[in-house]
Structures are given as C-alpha cells and as structure tokens.
Amino acid sequence: MSTTDWSEMQPLLTQACRDTFYMVGWSALVAVAGGLPLGILLVLTDRGGLLSNTVANKVVGQLVNVARSMPFIILMIALMGFTRWITGTTIGRDAAIVPLAIGAIPFFARLVETAVREVDGGLVEAVQAMGGNTWTVVRKVLVPESLPSLVSSTTTTIVALIGYSAMAGTVGAGGLGDIAIRYGYQRFETQLMWITVAILAVVISLIQFAGDCTARALYRRGGRSSPAPALRFLKAATAGSRTA
C-alpha cells in the first residue's frame, strides 16, 4: 500500500473535479434541452392528448425505451462515429459529453413525461377555453405547473450523469470516477480512492440537497404546505436507480 502525499494528490483531484463538472454540466444541459421537449411531446402525442398521434407516440416511445435500456458503455461505443462527427475526436472530455448527453436525454424525457402527466387536465381545458393554442398550453400550464417535479427530475438526471461519467474514463475523459477506478482498482491506492469516493458523496449530496430545496421552494411558492413533492422525489429516485 503506497502512500501518495497530498501535494501529489491535490492537483490530480482538482483536475478530476473540473473534468467531472465539465462533462456533467454540459451533458445535463443538453439532456434538459433535448429531454424536456421530448417528454412533453410524449404527453401531447399520447391518445387524448392535444397533438394526439398514435404512430408518432409509439415511435418516439420505443426509441426512448431502447436508448434507456442500452448499457452506457455500449452506447458509448455505438456512438463513436457520431461523436467523431460532432467533436472531431472519440477520446477526451468533449468526446465523453456526446454519449453522456445522448444517454441522458431519454432518461430525462421519461421523468419529464411523468411530471407533465400529473398536471390536471382541467387546467389545459381552461386555457383552451380561453382561446389558447397548444404552445400556450405548454408554456403557461404544462411547464410552470410541473416545475417543482421538473426540478427534481433534473436533480435525478445530474446525479445519474455523475455515475455514468465514471465510465467516461474509459475514453480518457478523466473525472473523479476515473481516478477512483484507476488508482483504487488498478493500483490499489485505496487512500486516493476513498478521498474520491468522499468527494463524490459530498458533491452528490449537495446537488440532491440543492435540488430538493429548489423544488420544495417552488412548490411552496404556490402557497401549498403539504409534503407532496417528497413522494415524487422518491419516485424519481427509484426511477433513476432502475437504469443508473
């Protein structure tokens, strides 16, 4: 068991943190940007929805299911051509963002779908009766009314992405998970591994905490006091653990 001194570890960990935040940050952004419309579309195209279209709904739903059930490491390999086309390379941080984001889009889309489905159909009807179109319904009802749930879904997605990003080390993207695997598993430098694990635990807890607080604040902003979102967090968390 070798001892690495702090002056050696510190720059290593700092760089790893930076890499993780970089990958997770960008891929989460893309996942939200892509998954939000996709999730809403899944609700709208469903039978009885505003844009009811069975074929489109089935196709999108099936795509989402396949992408979600794909193990991340396989997705990463399968997407290599696409990744090179986007980033010009298949290794490094930037190259890791592509499969991370693409893997997270359907994951987030399903969470969005669940959240948006919970919006009371009466509200949609009320806006239609006022003369609102589908876009109005999305902007003024579906998104704002499900915002607390959407925030929890985002939190769940970010936490899941931190998990996936550990595997991004296999394409030389670095990051905290990569350090834990390389030093802890391959070189038996357990001290460094445990420090990494501790950092990951703290980061994940902080993100979860911040996410929960935001969601709860948004929920309370509506003058409600019941602890309803707690249940939803639980649901989102179990939904997350199924695939993570």
Place this chain on the structure above:
Amino acid sequence: MHSRTGTPTPVHPTVTETPVITTSGLTKTYRAHRSHGPEVTALDGVDLHVREGEVFGVIGQSGAGKSSLIRCINLLERPTAGTVTVDGQDLTALVGRGRRASRALREARSRIGMVFQHFNLLSSRTVRDNVELPLEILGMSGRDRSRKALDLLDLVGLADKADAHPAQLSGGQKQRVGIARALAGDPKVLLSDEATSALDPETTRSILQLLRDLNRQLGLTVLLITHEMDVVKSICDSAALMERGRVVESGTVGELLATPGSALASALFPVGGEATGTDRTVVDVTFRGESATQPVVSRLARTYNIDISILGAAVDTVGGRQIGRMRIELPGRYEDNVVPVGFLREQGLQVDVVTEQDRQPVPVEEGAHK
C-alpha cells in the same frame, strides 16, 4: 296576470329576444375504447335557444349529457353532428382540420367565458396572474393586464387577495377568481359547468348571487349546467331538462310552470299532500302573482256543492316571480269531477290531476273533460 304561455314576457330588462346561443340537432357520440367498443350517445339532437341577457339553466341527472352539451358549445368537444351558433357566429364552421383548433375558433372562444366545477386555477400563479392569463393570450400589454385584472377582482369582491395563491383561498373565493378570469375577455356569454357543485350551500348562494348580479350589471348571458334544482330555482330565467342526451323540456320558468304536467315545474315547485282515501280526485292548482286561489276554491265548493279539502299549499319565488301552488282533493273519482276541473281551468288556472298510482302530476288532456 294569468297570461297562458304565448309571448314570454322579459323577466328583467336585460333579456331580449335576440338568440345568443343556438344549437340545432347537436349530437355527440363517444366511442369507448379505441375504434371498436360500444358507442355512447351523450347528445342526441339537442336544440337549445338561449336568449341574450338571460340566465339559462340546464338541469339533468349525472350522465344526462350536460357537460357534453356545454363543452360542445365552445367546441372543447367536437360535435358529431349539428351546429352551434354563438352570438351570430357558426362555431361548428370554424373547426380546423385535425384535432387542433383553428385560429378563428380560438378567437371565438376567447369571447366566451367558462367557469368550472373544480375552478381550474393555476397553482403556480397568484390570483392576479391567474386573471391575467386570458389577457396574456389576447396579447394585452403588461400594464393594461394588471389594471384590468385588478378591476375584475374588484368586481368579484376579491381585490384584497390579488397577491395570494389559489391554495390559500376557500372554495368560494377560488370560484370568484374563476369567474373574474372568465370575464377577462369581455365575453357576452358565460358558460358554467356545475360551478357551485363543489361548494357548500352558503357559498353556493353567494356565488349564484354574484352570477345573477353580473348578469344584470353587464347584460351577460349565462348558460349554466347543474344537477341541483335549487340553482335553477334561485337564478334562472329559463331552463331545460335533459335526459339521456335529449332536451325533454325547455322554456322560460313562466312557460314551464304554465305547462301542464311539466316535470321541471313540479320539481321546481313541489307541493305535497296525500289523498285522504280512495275514490278521491287530487288536483294541483298553480297560480301566479298576487291572485289567490282561495276565492276560486270556495266558489268551486259553493257552485258544485262539494267538500274540498286542501292537502297542501305553498307560495314561492321562482325566477323572480311569485308562484302559488295548491293541492286540493275533491270527493269522487276523476270521472265524477270533470266539470269542477273544467271550472277551475276556465278561471285561467293551471290544473294538473295527480294520479293515485304515482302521485305525480299528469297532464290534463285537452279532450278529457268534454
């Protein structure tokens, strides 16, 4: 005073003879599961005529098709057949292709207010912002929106709750916000689907009073759907009774009360009393205004030298009018009383003979007492 049917006299100044909502042959069938499954006929050729400025109540049991009717009027539900005309515009002609509403239809909808049983307020918005929502859809600028929303909240007596969230309001207050919101587009017509059904009796009264006031002040035409007879009784100028997708009775309250055997009339204004024995004829006599049946009844007794017992009597206000009803009992079977019943009818009174079997008033046939 005893004007029989015919020209319906305006109940209050805002009612005119201009039709504001007209449906003709309105039919709606739903298909249960997918394309196979049995069809449900929710509306079966409904003809409805709502005059400008009146409060029109549609009453019927659950499942009668009331909600389908009101939702077809602003085309939230697309009718299977028939037409809907609101304020001179044929809305059924405006439906676009596919499921999406055309721009013209959406514009027409913005001029029709709608109030819901469960209020349907956005929990993410304050009361004021909820009222502003239709104005946002209409594209009104921020400052105008804010001013108008406050005016509307003032109108419904909730100006002090502008910055509260719906979750902080009582049911009655929520419905007031719903009404303020429905009025934002300056509608000529207000549709209300069981607006008071989620409220307690006290709150129901105050919300109905508000609707009545708005109807009077703004000349607003109100079409309301309810399963409670009291709602019709307290604010409606006209009413229709729905059963299994059909309108089975319809007219002004006055007309309905003057219609022999009208189920709506007897429900609006029930009068009890059991026959004291067999071989008796029980008759419901309806009169309007201040005139009393008392002299008529005593004259009847004197003229035909019969003993008349009064089983029950009531005077009530229905649709803003004084209505009296009396259930009297004449000795002998109906066949023996053809002449006295004819006498009552000659006095301009409405007479319904109550059969022994069901104790329900049945219409007196025109030719029954020849």
